[in-house]
Amino acid sequence: xxxxxxxxxxxxxxxxxxxxxxxxxxxxxxxxxxxxxxxxxxxxxxxxxxxxxxxxxxxxxxxxxxxxxxxxxxxxxxxxxxxxxxxxxxxxxxxxxxxxxxxxxxxxxxxxxxxxxxxxxxxxxxxxxxxxxxxxxxxxxxxxxxxxxxxxxxxxxxxxxxxxxxxxxxxxxxxxxxxxxxxxxxxxxxxxxxxxxxxxxxxxxxxxxxxxxxxxxxxxxxxxxxxxxxxxxxxxxxxxxxxxxxxxxxxxxxxxxxxxxxxxxxxxxxxxxxxxxxxxxxxxxxxxxxxxxxxxxxxxxxxxxxxxxxxxxxxxxxxxxxxxxxxxxxxxxxxxxxxxxxxxxxxxxxxxxxxxxxxxx
Amino acid sequence: xxxxxxxxxxxxxxxxxxxxxxxxxxxxxxxxxxxxxxxxxxxxxxxxxxxxxxxxxxxxxxxxxxxxxxxxxxxxxxxxxxxxxxxxxxxxxxxxxxxxxxxxxxxxxxxxxxxxxxxxxxxxxxxxx
Numbered sequence: 001x002x003x004x005x006x007x008x009x010x011x012x013x014x015x016x017x018x019x020x021x022x023x024x025x026x027x028x029x030x031x032x033x034x035x036x037x038x039x040x041x042x043x044x045x046x047x048x049x050x051x052x053x054x055x056x057x058x059x060x061x062x063x064x065x066x067x068x069x070x071x072x073x074x075x076x077x078x079x080x081x082x083x084x085x086x087x088x089x090x091x092x093x094x095x096x097x098x099x100x101x102x103x104x105x106x107x108x109x110x111x112x113x114x115x116x117x118x119x120x121x122x123x124x125x126x127x128x129x130x131x132x133x134x135x136x137x138x139x140x141x142x143x144x145x146x147x148x149x150x151x152x153x154x155x156x157x158x159x160x161x162x163x164x165x166x167x168x169x170x171x172x173x174x175x176x177x178x179x180x181x182x183x184x185x186x187x188x189x190x191x192x193x194x195x196x197x198x199x200x201x202x203x204x205x206x207x208x209x210x211x212x213x214x215x216x217x218x219x220x221x222x223x224x225x226x227x228x229x230x231x232x233x234x235x236x237x238x239x240x241x242x243x244x245x246x247x248x249x250x251x252x253x254x255x256x257x258x259x260x261x262x263x264x265x266x267x268x269x270x271x272x273x274x275x276x277x278x279x280x281x282x283x284x285x286x287x288x289x290x291x292x293x294x295x296x297x298x299x300x301x302x303x304x305x306x307x308x309x310x311x312x313x314x315x316x317x318x319x320x321x322x323x324x325x326x327x328x329x330x331x332x333x334x335x336x337x338x339x340x341x342x343x344x345x346x347x348x349x350x351x352x353x354x355x356x357x358x359x360x361x
Numbered sequence: 362x363x364x365x366x367x368x369x370x371x372x373x374x375x376x377x378x379x380x381x382x383x384x385x386x387x388x389x390x391x392x393x394x395x396x397x398x399x400x401x402x403x404x405x406x407x408x409x410x411x412x413x414x415x416x417x418x419x420x421x422x423x424x425x426x427x428x429x430x431x432x433x434x435x436x437x438x439x440x441x442x443x444x445x446x447x448x449x450x451x452x453x454x455x456x457x458x459x460x461x462x463x464x465x466x467x468x469x470x471x472x473x474x475x476x477x478x479x480x481x482x483x484x485x486x487x488x489x490x
Contacts, residue, residue, distance in 0.1 A: 005372035007385060014370060174407055185419025192424035209407075212400040219392045295404075 013226035021231070028236045031071040033082045035094070039123045039126030042107070043098025046120050048127060049082055057158050058128040060121060061085075062141035065097040065112060066247035067202055072240050073138075079233060079330045081337055083358045088341040090348070093124050095141075100246050105195040109144070109254035114273030117148040121155050131159035134344055137165050138327055139297065140255070143265055146305065150282070151277040159347045162288040162339060164326050166297040167279070168266040169259055169302030173295050174209050179260040199244035206244075209295060233330065239285045240328075257313040266304060274282040279308035286314040287343045289326065289336065295322040310326035315343070 039046040061082075063070045073080040073094065084091045095117075100107070124133050135157050136173050137145035142165015166172050178184060193201060205214070217238075224230040247255075264270040270277040287311050290302035299318050306316045319326060319335050326336050406412055 002372050003383075004375040007476060008368045008371050008375070091399075131438060174404070176408075177408055177413045178416055180417075182415055184420070185415050192427055210400070211403055216393075216396045219396065223389050247369050308380060313487060319424070 010226035013228075014222070017225045017228070017231050021235075028076065028232065028239060029124070030076065030236055030239065031074045032077055033074050033080060033086060035202075037095075039120065041116050041119055043100060043104060044116050044120070045096045045098060045344070046123055047094045047096060049086050049092045049094070051086035051091055052089050053091045054343060054350065055091065056130055057089035057132055057134050057344075057347075058093060058124050058130050059085065059136055060124045060145075061092065061132045062117070062135065062137045062145040063095070063097070064138065064140035065144070065251065066100060066197075066245045067140070067206075067266055068245060069095050069240060070094060072237075072324070074167075075236050075240070075328055076233065079236075079328070079333065081327055082335045084172070085341060088298065088345065090341070091128050091130070093120075093128075095120050100196065100248050102140050102194070102196060105249045105273060106278065107248040108250045108260070109270040111143055112251070113147050113151065113277070117145065118152055118155065121148075121152075121157075125156070130349075132156040132349070134159040134161070134348060136163065136340075136344075138163045139165055139323070141165065141303075142302075144166055146279060146282065147265055147270060148278040150279055150281045151272065151275040153281060154293060157284050158349075159285045159287075159344060160282060161344065162286070162302060162305050164289065164291055164297045164302060164323050166259075166301045167288075168301050169263045169306065170266070171298055171304070172260060173298045173301070173302035176204075176260055177297065179256050181261045184278045186253050186261075190253055190307075193249070195249040197247040197249065199246045202247065203246065205242045237324075237328065249279040261262050267309060268352065278304065280310040282309040283311050285347050286311045287340065288316045289340065290316065290318045291321045291323055291326045292318055293321060294323045296327070313347075 034050045035047040036050075037045050038048050055343075061073070063073065074080045077083060082092060082094065097112075121133060121135070125131070133147055134155065136147050137143070142162040146160070146165070146167065149155070149160055149235065169176055179186075190197065221231075221234055224234075258264045258270060262269070265277065265279065268276075268278045268280070286306065287303055288305045290297070290299040292299060294302075303316045303318075306314050317339060319339075321331065321335065325331055
């Protein structure tokens with residue numbers, strides 16, 4: 001086949017797929033890995049996914065609160081972090097913080113760390129029957145869960161993984177600059193927005209931090225429009241990328257003030273529920289994963305966790321890509337997920353079938 | 362992809378032109394480089410203190426404008442409430458005036474009847490005398 005023939009055939013496919021998209025995209029079937037809800041606290045839900053459970057140490061996955069929906073972690077078969085982890089034999093639990101309305105405006109970050117996370121961790125241990133658990137935080141979920149792990153040493157955390165989670169906010173890029181207290185009065189903003197930060201405001205913030213992203217997305221879409229698999233992935237990711245979630249006002253105040261403006265977690269000054277949350281109190285094995293082109297949690301911001309903890313077994317891993325490509329998309333299956341699952345597998349108790357255990361006795 | 366006779370025909374035509382299919386790839390590369398350059402330039406501008414200050418000022422102005430609109434939007438309902446209260450008060454005043462007028466009228470009638478009765482009594486006394 002000549003080059004022109006191949007190019008023209010691709011062009012015909014582009015036209016065909018463009019027409020199909022223009023006539024209305026059917027919302028892709030997202031989040032297909034089977035799961036069961038096992039605990040609800042307010043808007044928060046704990047889900048347990050089906051898995052062969054070859055590792056005895058369950059994994060509690062803590063994503064960001066608000067901002068976006070967590071089905072990004074279970075996007076499509078073959079492009080799902082949850083699916084990968086369950087296929088690797090992990091007893092996998094996802095904490096979905098939920099959708100927030102005006103009734104939730106008083107939910108604080110402190111409550112999330114001191115009330116919700118401990119109860120969720122306890123439920124994971126109880127439902128799995130395990131003595132220890134691994135905690136995996138992504139994006140905002142990483143500093144939240146780091147504060148929890150540091151402040152609750154009585155909770156038996158065997159391993160801690162930070163994926164693209166900002167820790168040292170003195171290196172937090174554009175958001176850190178824009179949220180400087182000299183220019184950003186968080187109390188006035190929250191009051192002016194009616195007590196909550198609406199999804200539209202969050203969308204505006206993320207669009208501003210990368211103003212050319214949409215143009216780049218559509219140029220790439222046009223270029224790959226002949227590829228049905230690409231189009232399927234695009235439709236799934238695009239559905240997620242345009243669905244933002246509001247933030248409770250009280251939570252946003254603490255997030256901006258304690259983390260972005262005062263950098264309390266990294267400085268060792270964070271106290272919630274009467275407990276000091278010092279990162280050097282974390283002594284379990286630690287893996288921090290940063291993305292080289294991450295403009296939301298730049299590498300230096302993530303890497304700081306490795307120097308701050310008291311762990312002996314600790315590692316920082318920097319991978320190509322951005323904030324989202326670390327956790328979603330078919331590329332992540334090649335670059336990031338196997339590294340995370342291999343690291344955890346080497347440090348997780350191996351499940352021995354009950355019948356084998358009885359035979360050994 | 363299965364061979365399409367129409368596409369094959371067009372491919373044969375295009376092969377005879379000086380245009381290369383590489384042109385599409387070149388277009389894509391130009392677009393990618395252009396977007397990347399713009400992205401870098403914008404990121405540099407947005408990382409400055411001046412931009413952060415401008416953004417902060419813009420947010421404050423927007424919040425002030427929102428507060429003004431929200432305040433103005435609240436005024437018509439407040440005015441309507443005030444009007445209704447005034448109307449109710451007027452009704453009460455009118456009722457009181459009407460009541461007072463009735464009492465005055467009633468008092469005047471009583472006074473007139475009393476005066477008429479007195480006049481009649483005087484007349485009977487004169488005739489008796």
